[in-house]
Amino acid sequence: MSLTSDDVKKVARLARLAMTETEIQAAHAQMTGIFGLIEDMQAINTDGIEPMSHAQDLAQRLREDAVTETDQRELFQSVAPQVEKGLYLVPQVIE
Amino acid sequence: MIELSLKQLSSQLAGRKISSVELTQLYLDRIQQLNPEINAYITLNHALALAQAKAADQRIANNEASPLTGIPFAQKDIFCAKGWRTTCGSKMLENFIAPYDAHVIGKFNQAGAINLGKTNMDEFAMGSSNETSYFGKVQNPWDRTRVPGGSSGGTAAAVAARLCAAATGTDTGGSIRQPAALCGISGLKPTYGVVSRYGMIAFASSLDQAGPMGRSAEDLALMMNVMAGFDERDSTSLQREAEDYTRSLAQPLQGLRIGLPKEFFGEGLGADVGKAVEEAINQYKKLGATVVEISLPNSKLSVPAYYVLAPAEASSNLSRFDGVRYGYRAAEYSDLADMYEKTRAQGFGAEVKRRIMIGTYVLSHGYYDAYYLKAQKIRRLIAQDFVEAYKHCDVIMGPTSPSTAFKLGEKGDDPVQMYLSDIYTIAVNLAGLPGMSIPCGFGANNMPVGLQIIGNYFDEARMLNVAHQYQLATDWHQRAPQGI
Numbered sequence: 001m002s003l004t005s006d007d008v009k010k011v012a013r014l015a016r017l018a019m020t021e022t023e024i025q026a027a028h029a030q031m032t033g034i035f036g037l038i039e040d041m042q043a044i045n046t047d048g049i050e051p052m053s054h055a056q057d058l059a060q061r062l063r064e065d066a067v068t069e070t071d072q073r074e075l076f077q078s079v080a081p082q083v084e085k086g087l088y089l090v091p092q093v094i095e
Numbered sequence: 096m097i098e099l100s101l102k103q104l105s106s107q108l109a110g111r112k113i114s115s116v117e118l119t120q121l122y123l124d125r126i127q128q129l130n131p132e133i134n135a136y137i138t139l140n141h142a143l144a145l146a147q148a149k150a151a152d153q154r155i156a157n158n159e160a161s162p163l164t165g166i167p168f169a170q171k172d173i174f175c176a177k178g179w180r181t182t183c184g185s186k187m188l189e190n191f192i193a194p195y196d197a198h199v200i201g202k203f204n205q206a207g208a209i210n211l212g213k214t215n216m217d218e219f220a221m222g223s224s225n226e227t228s229y230f231g232k233v234q235n236p237w238d239r240t241r242v243p244g245g246s247s248g249g250t251a252a253a254v255a256a257r258l259c260a261a262a263t264g265t266d267t268g269g270s271i272r273q274p275a276a277l278c279g280i281s282g283l284k285p286t287y288g289v290v291s292r293y294g295m296i297a298f299a300s301s302l303d304q305a306g307p308m309g310r311s312a313e314d315l316a317l318m319m320n321v322m323a324g325f326d327e328r329d330s331t332s333l334q335r336e337a338e339d340y341t342r343s344l345a346q347p348l349q350g351l352r353i354g355l356p357k358e359f360f361g362e363g364l365g366a367d368v369g370k371a372v373e374e375a376i377n378q379y380k381k382l383g384a385t386v387v388e389i390s391l392p393n394s395k396l397s398v399p400a401y402y403v404l405a406p407a408e409a410s411s412n413l414s415r416f417d418g419v420r421y422g423y424r425a426a427e428y429s430d431l432a433d434m435y436e437k438t439r440a441q442g443f444g445a446e447v448k449r450r451i452m453i454g455t456y457v458l459s460h461g462y463y464d465a466y467y468l469k470a471q472k473i474r475r476l477i478a479q480d481f482v483e484a485y486k487h488c489d490v491i492m493g494p495t496s497p498s499t500a501f502k503l504g505e506k507g508d509d510p511v512q513m514y515l516s517d518i519y520t521i522a523v524n525l526a527g528l529p530g531m532s533i534p535c536g537f538g539a540n541n542m543p544v545g546l547q548i549i550g551n552y553f554d555e556a557r558m559l560n561v562a563h564q565y566q567l568a569t570d571w572h573q574r575a576p577q578g579i
Binding site: 003008010011015017018027030031033034038040041042049050051053054055056058060061063078079080082088091 | 191192194287288301302327330331333334393395396398399400402403410414417418419420421422423424428429430431432433434435436437439440443448449451452453455456459465466468469470471472473474475476478510511514524525526527
C-alpha cells in the first residue's frame with residue numbers, strides 16, 4: 001500500500017479535521033511510518049479465521065423498554081457551548 | 096502515615112489515631128508542596144475533598160465504616176465525577192464539569208473514600224509517556240527528567256510520590272501496567288468486563304478497562320472489592336457473582352506453574368530489565384513455583400493489530416466531540432462543517448488527531464477488509480495463543496515494558512518507537528485477559544523495573560495472591576523515591 005497526500009486530505013475531510021497543507025504533509029509522513037508497522041499483518045495467513053470483534057464472546061444483553069432516566073436537560077445543557085430556550089445552537093444550515 | 100497500607104490506614108481511622116479530615120489535609124499539603132513540579136494532578140478541589148472527609152469521619156463515628164472509608168484516593172481524569180472538572184487530558188474538555196458520576200467514582204463514593212483530585216494522563220488515554228496531555232508533562236518521581244509512562248502517568252506518579260494512598264487507572268493497551276512498571280508501583284488491569292466502563296470516557300471500547308493502582312497487591316485487592324461488579328449501564332459489564340479479591344492472598348505458592356513466553360525474552364528486551372525479571376522468577380522458584388517455557392507465536396503482531404483496531408474504535412468514539420453538546424467550540428467559523436473541522440482541529444492534540452486519521456482510513460471504503468477485518472482475525476489468533484498456553488501453566492510472567500523509564504522528550508517525535516514500548520502489554524488487552532505489573536527491582540540509572548503477571552480469564556484473585564506472596568518475601572514495593 002502507498003498512501004498519497006490526496007488520501008490524507010480525504011481522510012482529514014472524513015474525520016472533520018481542518019488541516020493546512022503543511023500539516024497534511026507531516027501527517028502523510030507519520031502515517032506512512034505507522035502503516036509500515038501495520039503492514040506486518042499482511043504476511044500472516046488468516047484464511048478461515050473468524051474475526052474477533054470483542055474480548056468476550058457474548059450476545060448483547062437486552063433490557064425492558066422502560067423509562068429509566070429523569071429529565072436533566074438544564075444540567076446537561078449547562079456544559080454546552082451555546083444553547084437557547086432548551087435548544088442547542090449551531091450555525092444555520094437551511095436558508 | 097504516608098507509608099501505611101490501606102488496611103493499616105483503615106485501622107488507624109477506626110482506632111481514632113487520625114481523622115479522615117487530618118489524613119486528607121496531610122495529602123493536600125503534600126500535593127501543594129510537590130505537585131507544582133511533578134504535575135501528577137490536573138484538578139484539585141479542596142472543598143469537595145474535605146467535605147467528603149468530614150462525612151467519612153461521621154460515618155466512622157457512627158460505626159458505619161467499610162474498608163476504604165475515610166482513605167484519600169486519586170482518580171484518573173478519564174472518569175466523570177459529578178461537579179468535578181473532567182478533562183481526559185484534552186483541551187477539548189478543558190472546561191467540562193461532569194454532570195454525573197462514572198460507575199467507578201460512584202462505587203468509591205459509596206464506600207466513603209475521599210477523592211483528592213483528578214490525575215494527569217495522556218490526551219484521551221492515547222500515549223505511553225503522559226507527554227500528550229494538554230495539561231503538561233508529568234515527572235517520574237524516581238528521576239524528574241524521565242517520563243512516568245502512560246497513559247495513567249499522573250496516577251502512577253501520584254502513587255509513587257505518596258500524593259495519595261492509591262488511585263485508579265485505565266488500560267487499553269498497557270496504560271495501567273506500563274506506568275506502574277516505570278514508577279515502581281503495582282497495578283492491575285482486570286478481565287475485560289469486570290469493571291464497568293460507565294462514565295469512563297471511551298477510547299477503544301472493546302479494549303478499555305479500568306483498574307486499581309497502588310503500592311501493594313493487598314491494596315489492589317481491597318480496591319477491586321469496591322470497583323468490580325455488574326453494572327447494567329455498561330452493556331459489556333459481565334453478570335457474575337461478587338468476589339472477595341482478598342480471599343486467597345495468604346495461600347502458599349507451592350505447585351504454581353509459571354509460563355514464560357519465549358517471545359518476551361528475546362530481541363528488544365533491555366538487559367537490565369531482563370535481569371531483574373529473571374531474579375524475580377528465581378524468587379518465585381524459592382516460593383515453590385515451577386517454570387515452563389511457553390510460546391505466544393503471534394504476540395509480535397499485537398502492535399500492528401492494535402494500531403488498526405484501537406484507532407478505528409477511537410475514530411468512532413471521538414466523533415462525539417463536535418462542539419455542539421459539550422466541550423470546546425472554535426471561536427470563529429463560517430458554517431456548520433467549518434465549525435466541526437475547526438473545533439476538532441483546535442480541540443484535539445497531535446497524537447489524538449493522528450489516531451483519528453488512522454482509524455478513519457482503515458474503516459474507509461475499500462480498506463475495511465485489508466486492515467480492520469484482518470486485524471480482527473489476528474486478534475483471534477493472539478487470543479488463541481493464550482488459550483493454548485494456559486493448558487500448560489497457571490500464570491504467565493515476563494517484563495511489563497522493554498526498558499525502564501525513558502527521558503522526557505526522547506520518543507516524542509517518533510510515534511512508531513513510542514508504540515513499540517507497549518509490545519508486552521497489548522496482547523493482553525486484545526485477548527481481554529487480566530494483567531498486572533509489580534515492582535521487581537531496579538535497572539539502569541536506578542529506575543524501577545516491573546514484572547508482568549498475566550492471568551487466565553477471571554483469575555484476578557489468584558494473580559493478586561501470586562503478587563502478594565512475592566511482596567511478603569521482597570521489599571521492592573516498599574521502596575520510595577528519594578526526596579519523597
